[in-house]
Amino acid sequence: MTTAPPAADRSPGPSEWQSAFDAAVAAEERIEPRDWMPDAYRATLVRQIAQHAHSEIIGMQPEANWITRAPSLRRKAILIAKVQDEAGHGLYLYSAAETLGVSRDELLDKLHAGTQRYSSIFNYPTLTWADVGAIGWLVDGAAITNQVPLCRCSYGPYARAMVRICKEESFHQRQGYELLLALSRGTEAQRAMAQDAVDRWWWPSLMMFGPPDDRSAHSAQSMAWKIKRHSNDELRQRFVDICVPQAASLGLTLPDPDLRWNEERGRHDFGAIDWEEFSQVLKGNGPCNEQRISQRRRAHEEGAWVREAASAHAAKRRARETAPTGRLPGSTTGRPADRTAAPKGAPAS
Numbered sequence: 001m002t003t004a005p006p007a008a009d010r011s012p013g014p015s016e017w018q019s020a021f022d023a024a025v026a027a028e029e030r031i032e033p034r035d036w037m038p039d040a041y042r043a044t045l046v047r048q049i050a051q052h053a054h055s056e057i058i059g060m061q062p063e064a065n066w067i068t069r070a071p072s073l074r075r076k077a078i079l080i081a082k083v084q085d086e087a088g089h090g091l092y093l094y095s096a097a098e099t100l101g102v103s104r105d106e107l108l109d110k111l112h113a114g115t116q117r118y119s120s121i122f123n124y125p126t127l128t129w130a131d132v133g134a135i136g137w138l139v140d141g142a143a144i145t146n147q148v149p150l151c152r153c154s155y156g157p158y159a160r161a162m163v164r165i166c167k168e169e170s171f172h173q174r175q176g177y178e179l180l181l182a183l184s185r186g187t188e189a190q191r192a193m194a195q196d197a198v199d200r201w202w203w204p205s206l207m208m209f210g211p212p213d214d215r216s217a218h219s220a221q222s223m224a225w226k227i228k229r230h231s232n233d234e235l236r237q238r239f240v241d242i243c244v245p246q247a248a249s250l251g252l253t254l255p256d257p258d259l260r261w262n263e264e265r266g267r268h269d270f271g272a273i274d275w276e277e278f279s280q281v282l283k284g285n286g287p288c289n290e291q292r293i294s295q296r297r298r299a300h301e302e303g304a305w306v307r308e309a310a311s312a313h314a315a316k317r318r319a320r321e322t323a324p325t326g327r328l329p330g331s332t333t334g335r336p337a338d339r340t341a342a343p344k345g346a347p348a349s
Helices: 014-026 039-058 060-064 073-098 104-113 130-152 156-184 188-207 219-224 232-250 275-285 289-302 304-322
Strands: 260-262 267-269
Touching: 039 060, 039 073, 039 104, 039 219, 039 289, 060 073, 060 130, 060 289, 073 104, 073 156, 104 289, 130 156, 130 188, 130 232, 156 188, 156 232, 188 232, 188 275, 232 267, 275 289, 289 304
Parallel strands: none
Antiparallel strands: 260 267
């Protein structure tokens, strides 16, 4: 898709580029990396995609904490696969961000310096095995609710990355639900563990959708550009309506005494969210903020030799591909000339 106006005798002015961009967005056309786009649109995408990528990478930590303590080989294999998926999601998203003219190193430097954020949900601890199930059911369920509409994002590389990510997140949500179902049908202690995990993860999961619409600095413009398709409050309401019947099937209780069906609205009413807690976690005062970013910095530093080795291998491969082949005229063997030519004075074969 091209947002540039038709060629003319003169170069198009800023207003013409803007008009072409606006028309493409209104027509539900995809904006691609080589298309003209407003600086603010580019900056918004970089901020959102980077935050999403950082969340996938940081989000590996809470669950990886339980890989060595999974209760069975089956559970261990499932959890390893899930954590590996999250790493892949981060790579897809960093690649999408790079199409906007920023480097992965730049984004990671900002993450490590604390100038770019990741989702607040990953600053809470995983205290028991049941937390792995609660993260899968609630956290990944909230992620799916938020991310499926991003498959229709106006920016092509981001939208295409989200198609695969959402398919894999659906597996993660089912894994979490199935884990909690097993615990809720187990012993009294297992059922209590599952309920405790849901009690601790419910409210942070609702905060994942961001602040209320009247306090969200970016939602309105992102929706106008069709980066986002729904407001924070709309997505949060949708998530609550999905979770209530699922909790009933699990035999677990959502920790909200104000949660009830509103016949007039056709939606569930739910209690007030503690936005002060959300603000404090964003400021770095959550239970695990310091631990998460310190571990990320350490992993990055300890992995420097891997990145250097990969870069050296890539450089060697490029040099090999561009080096002269040394083939004799008319030769198709690809062998160096000094090996295929017979020595002087040797009898003809």
